[in-house]
Amino acid sequence: MLATLPQPVEIAEGVHWIGALDPDLRTFDLILKTANGTTYNAYTVRGPKGVVVVDTVKEEFSEEFFARLEQVAGYDEIRAVVLNHLEPDHTGAVPELMRRAPQAHIFCSVRALKVLTALMKEELDNYGYTLTDTGDRCALSGRPISFVNTPYLHWPDTQCTFLEDEKLLFSGDVFGCHFCDDRLYNDRVGDFRFSFEYYFKHIMRPFKRWVLEAVDKIEPLAPDLIAPAHGPILRDNPLSYVRSYRTLSNSYLPNEVEGREKSLLVFYMSAYGATADMAKAVHDGASSVEGVRVSLYDLQGGEIEPFVDLIESADGLVFGSPTVNGDAVKPVWDVLASLISIETRGKLGGAFGSYGWSGEAVPMIEDRLRGLKMRVPAKGLRIKFHPTEKELDDCRDYGRTLAESLVGKAKPKVVDFADL
Numbered sequence: 001m002l003a004t005l006p007q008p009v010e011i012a013e014g015v016h017w018i019g020a021l022d023p024d025l026r027t028f029d030l031i032l033k034t035a036n037g038t039t040y041n042a043y044t045v046r047g048p049k050g051v052v053v054v055d056t057v058k059e060e061f062s063e064e065f066f067a068r069l070e071q072v073a074g075y076d077e078i079r080a081v082v083l084n085h086l087e088p089d090h091t092g093a094v095p096e097l098m099r100r101a102p103q104a105h106i107f108c109s110v111r112a113l114k115v116l117t118a119l120m121k122e123e124l125d126n127y128g129y130t131l132t133d134t135g136d137r138c139a140l141s142g143r144p145i146s147f148v149n150t151p152y153l154h155w156p157d158t159q160c161t162f163l164e165d166e167k168l169l170f171s172g173d174v175f176g177c178h179f180c181d182d183r184l185y186n187d188r189v190g191d192f193r194f195s196f197e198y199y200f201k202h203i204m205r206p207f208k209r210w211v212l213e214a215v216d217k218i219e220p221l222a223p224d225l226i227a228p229a230h231g232p233i234l235r236d237n238p239l240s241y242v243r244s245y246r247t248l249s250n251s252y253l254p255n256e257v258e259g260r261e262k263s264l265l266v267f268y269m270s271a272y273g274a275t276a277d278m279a280k281a282v283h284d285g286a287s288s289v290e291g292v293r294v295s296l297y298d299l300q301g302g303e304i305e306p307f308v309d310l311i312e313s314a315d316g317l318v319f320g321s322p323t324v325n326g327d328a329v330k331p332v333w334d335v336l337a338s339l340i341s342i343e344t345r346g347k348l349g350g351a352f353g354s355y356g357w358s359g360e361a362v363p364m365i366e367d368r369l370r371g372l373k374m375r376v377p378a379k380g381l382r383i384k385f386h387p388t389e390k391e392l393d394d395c396r397d398y399g400r401t402l403a404e405s406l407v408g409k410a411k412p413k414v415v416d417f418a419d420l
């Protein structure tokens with residue numbers, strides 16, 4: 001039975017897990033699926049001078065959290081509350097905890113102040129708080145603790161907290177995953193590798209460059225134990241999870257070797273063949289530019305997931321969609337929506353498509369590309385119904401212009417047939 005752990009669990013000398021289990025959760029933060037629910041891990045550290053609470057739980061699990069906390073500490077013993085990440089699933093019980101232990105001093109990262117203020121509102125004036133940065137050290141409850149800021153893993157505010165005498169890293173969402181199993185430890189729970197990688201892919205991947213910076217700071221600490229805010233506590237070979245963050249981040253980094261050929265992907269959808277003909281011409285035009293490798297994909301024939309990996313390592317993306325009922329077609333939107341888990345800033349973008357009378361699809365796609373912080377160097381190409389030979393030349397020109405912009409021969413050219 002995985003539903004409840006009645007007692008706090010001592011995971012190191014004077015350190016207790018006092019979190020909550022949520023085995024029935026199937027969707028997290030609207031975007032993540034979880035076949036195994038999740039946990040909201042919170043901890044206490046007892047030292048000669050009192051108790052530190054590290055993180056809390058989602059608000060609806062507060063009762064469970066306070067019940068466990070009360071088994072290991074009195075509220076008047078709590079000297080500090082460390083907040084590694086201020087997302088509501090870890091801070092839901094913080095306002096009530098502070099009311100019960102108003103003498104406690106809050107520690108969170110410099111970048112967390114705005115979220116802390118939003119969380120506590122005017123109540124924050126009642127409490128003391130310290131904003132931490134990498135390398136800050138102090139003796140909380142009489143035990144040596146240092147902080148490691150890990151910005152953008154996965155919010156600006158995130159940090160890890162290192163209990164030096166136990167070499168225990170409280171890592172917040174870093175190295176976490178959505179996997180609920182009341183056996184708690186990585187060497188005792190079921191196989192959760194898929195969950196760990198899925199979490200990385202959807203939560204950490206867009207910030208992979210920040211992940212690499214964080215790993216550079218964490219690896220030298222050589223933690224003996226990693227206690228994340230979700231999922232199993234990593235006591236068996238904890239450094240392997242740190243290294244796997246490095247490997248995963250590197251695997252998603254585009255190949256930035258100077259002088260390599262650029263990759264341009266052309267995606268399209270077409271009901272009657274007009275946008276398909278445009279796509280082939282855009283592809284041919286782009287392919288005529290030396291140093292650019294161009295690939296053409298009909299979205300009718302593919303699952304989206306593998307495209308996302310291709311897109312991450314590509315330098316440019318062009319989308320072709322007919323206008324249907326004043327919009328671009330759903331498979332195109334599906335790809336564009338799935339780009340939230342990857343880094344698109346600075347990639348080249350373009351759009352083209354056939355239309356009948358109003359032609360909204362192309363400008364709508366361009367807006368989305370700009371919203372993803374992509375560079376749209378030439379105005380998108382719209383053609384009424386089936387393209388003529390002359391219009392196919394325009395498509396080739398458009399493809400060539402985009403490809404030239406990719407290899408630096410940029411002379412952006414405005415091609416607009418809206419008035420045809």
Ligand SMILES: Cc1cc2nc3c(=O)[nH]c(=O)nc-3n(C[C@H](O)[C@H](O)[C@H](O)COP(=O)(O)O)c2cc1C
Binds near residue numbers: 269275276327355
């Ligand atoms: C169901 C349907 C709805 C359409 N709605 C629009 C529209 O809102 N605006 C427009 O400009 N064209 C509209 N069209 C016209 C198509 O965009 C046009 O036929 C186009 O050439 C189709 O391109 P394709 O051959 O690549 O599918 C519509 C066509 C269909 C079949």
